Amino acid sequence: MVFDVYNFVEAIWVIMPAFAANGLAPLARGRYPIDFNRTFGGKPILGKGKTWEGLFLGTIVGMFIASLMGALYYFLPFGISAVPLYIVPMNMAIGLFLGFGAVFGDAIGSFVKRRIGIKRGRPAPILDQIDFMLGGLLLLSFIYPVKISWVILLVIITPIFHLIANTMAYFIGIKGEPY
Numbered sequence: 702m703v704f705d706v707y708n709f710v711e712a713i714w715v716i717m718p719a720f721a722a723n724g725l726a727p728l729a730r731g732r733y734p735i736d737f738n739r740t741f742g743g744k745p746i747l748g749k750g751k752t753w754e755g756l757f758l759g760t761i762v763g764m765f766i767a768s769l770m771g772a773l774y775y776f777l778p779f780g781i782s783a784v785p786l787y788i789v790p791m792n793m794a795i796g797l798f799l800g801f802g803a804v805f806g807d808a809i810g811s812f813v814k815r816r817i818g819i820k821r822g823r824p825a826p827i828l829d830q831i832d833f834m835l836g837g838l839l840l841l842s843f844i845y846p847v848k849i850s851w852v853i854l855l856v857i858i859t860p861i862f863h864l865i866a867n868t869m870a871y872f873i874g875i876k877g878e879p880y
């Protein structure tokens with residue numbers, strides 16, 4: 702179930718808009734912190750790495766990618782699969798929940814990091830890699846059924862993709878650190 706190719710294809714498909722939202726948010730190079738530089742218990746609520754610009758860009762990117770995927774949906778070769786695939790028919794609304802959910806989950810991750818004393822930009826292994834993915838799927842689940850087998854698989858494979866993508870973003874200069 703979790704480790705078969707069908708689950709893999711379904712999970713990668715559904716999470717694409719969230720991946721794109723999270724991956725491109727750093728391009729915003731935002732200046733306006735979501736937490737308005739406020740603190741909680743002497744530490745930043747979220748920190749300067751979570752900005753309104755990043756929130757808007759991530760959400761828009763999620764909506765844009767999901768719209769593209771929605772158009773593509775009708776041309777997918779469903780016939781080549783031995784079992785019926787549960788491919789989410791993407792649209793802008795689903796992209797809104799996936800994209801906003803990704804930025805939201807990422808911000809929750811920062812909230813947790815600040816509470817346990819990890820400074821902005823410092824790594825929190827696992828959390829840094831899966832917070833946005835869990836946020837995207839959580840919000841999507843409010844409007845669309847989400848399979849638990851996707852969540853389990855993505856918890857395992859997202860850190861690997863995230864590491865590869867971030868290392869690339871680091872060398873291109875989009876991100877300041879490779880995590």
Ligand code: CTP
Binds near residue numbers: 728730748756
């Ligand atoms: N970014 C942003 N707004 C967001 C998310 C990300 O502006 N909502 C930008 C910031 O410039 C941020 C960069 O993308 O520094 C990288 O994102 P991330 O690694 O998630 O943030 P960090 O700076 O590492 O901060 P944190 O420790 O809170 O994760």
Ligand code: MG
Binds near residue numbers: 829878880
């Ligand atoms: Mg970071």
